[in-house]
Amino acid sequence: MSGVSRLGRALLSVYFWAFILFLFVPLLTLVVFAFNESATPTLPITAFSTHWFGLAFGDTELRNALLRSVEIGALTGLLATALGIMASIGLSAKRLHLRGLIVAILLLPLVVPYISLAVGLLILLKELGLQISLWAVLLGHVVIALPFAVLVILPRLRSLDPSMVEAARDLGSGEVTAFNLVTLPLLMPSLVSSFLICFITSFDEFAIASFLAPSGSPTYPVFLYSGSRTPGLLPELIAMGSLIIVFSLVIIVIAEGGRRWAELRLRGEAAEDAGTAAEPAGALAAT
């Protein structure tokens, strides 16, 4: 029915699972060696040990770097999502002059290479007479995260049934009240997706942070970069890294599962139609 022979199906399955193996082996090695007693991440596995986790949690510099990245990531998620909501409302206006140009500008951060943006922001700070700071890192991250927020929120806003807002307006609620009580709750799944995607973008960002974070207060990727060049620090960084990888995999599964669940609930039985089916892909495609 789909034009794939039995042999073709078998070959494609082998191909797919071989790639899954290829993708997950390096991640698994991080987890395995996190529990290996040896101070170098090589075979043979000498003995099971949680020693490196103890060291990792005791390392205040590592902990502070992580905290900085979590804070900047969360603020990036909030700010970019808020700006994404505004942009989506604006772009869904019936009449908007220069719509094409506005969309192009809002999506521009997707294509400007981070390294060029990073050095450009460095110059901008100097021209404004400002020092590099974590605030500058935050602003840089908001800019690169904003297109993702728009790409996640706008399709959702467009897919809402306008009659729901009209009903609220007819029942006497003002424009702001109707937005808060009707539109915002309906947008919620996409807002959560947007927050998470923006958070991940910021949490993982290296180029901008490496130029704009002061040397005494690195973000986690910057700390990871300098630390992994120091052999003595590598085992504890691998331990913390394995935790972060497992944690992010769990979050991805929960987020995607939860989002689909919410979509199904909001949409009712029409869950099997192609629109719903394509949407997880669309939301993820934004990164």
Added chain:
Amino acid sequence: MPESVSGGTPDRTPRVRGVRLRLGRGAFVIPPLGVVLLLLLGPVVLLALYSLNLRTNIPGTPTAFSSANWKDFLTGTGNPFRGRFFYSMKITVLVSVAVTIAAYPLAYFLAFVARRFRYVLLLLLLAPFFTSYLLRVVAWSDIMLNQNGLVNQTLWLLHVLPHGHGVSWLLYSNFSIFLVLFYSWIPFVSLPIFAVLENMDHSLIEAATDLGSNRLSTFWRVTFPLSLPGVIAAFVFVLIPTTGEFITPLYVGGPNNQLFGNVIQSFFGNSPDWNYGAVLAVSLIAVVLVLMLVFGRFLNTDLRQGEAGAGA
């Protein structure tokens, strides 16, 4: 300002200092637009000014229009940075082509073979992409590919190589750069191809089969041509970010495998020459913009039209 918008009805026009402003919903684009203009276009304009020596970071240096740096980069004989640029583009195109070809069967498997579980398997394929990029590169450079790393150890265990004699080009080579970039992009690139295959009108494939076309010719004459927009989107999705790549070479590249991004980085590091660095940074932006002009129409984000678009 471009936001001279009229969308609201007259009874909802706010008064600002007695002047009646007709601001509709469209006005909401002003804050996000302002952020991008200040923090993205601002830096790009400044880079352009620096590249033309109209501003400088070195105190006491006279600033006047000069295209000397541009001339040196673009036409200077044997300019090493231009050499790095072409090397980078070669690697980038190679990786993009390889990743797109390798991703096609993955997307095809998800769309046509993995019927019921396709979204679970898609998530499985995409998941590594959402874990820390830096950690994945560290896993390759410090666990998999190093002299005593897992790859060499496995070869020793299998007696492919005598113990202690590793493959010399596993790390700090073109191979390692290629492998790690390939590894990083493969999950993500399957996505646009999958979206196209998934939303394809299957009745066309059935029609071809009904008319007597065999499986292979149906694929080459119907399925593949219809999936081309997704293939091109996938290709561009790798091509554009990889042009500015500089983390992977820091870990797994030797001195001869550094990419153009690393060259830009070096001009803003310890011995800064922002004016020359700006030439390189602007060149990179220009290349990406040209790529977008050529390929942009294949990236159907559906934002310009009024439809609620899903696929990337």
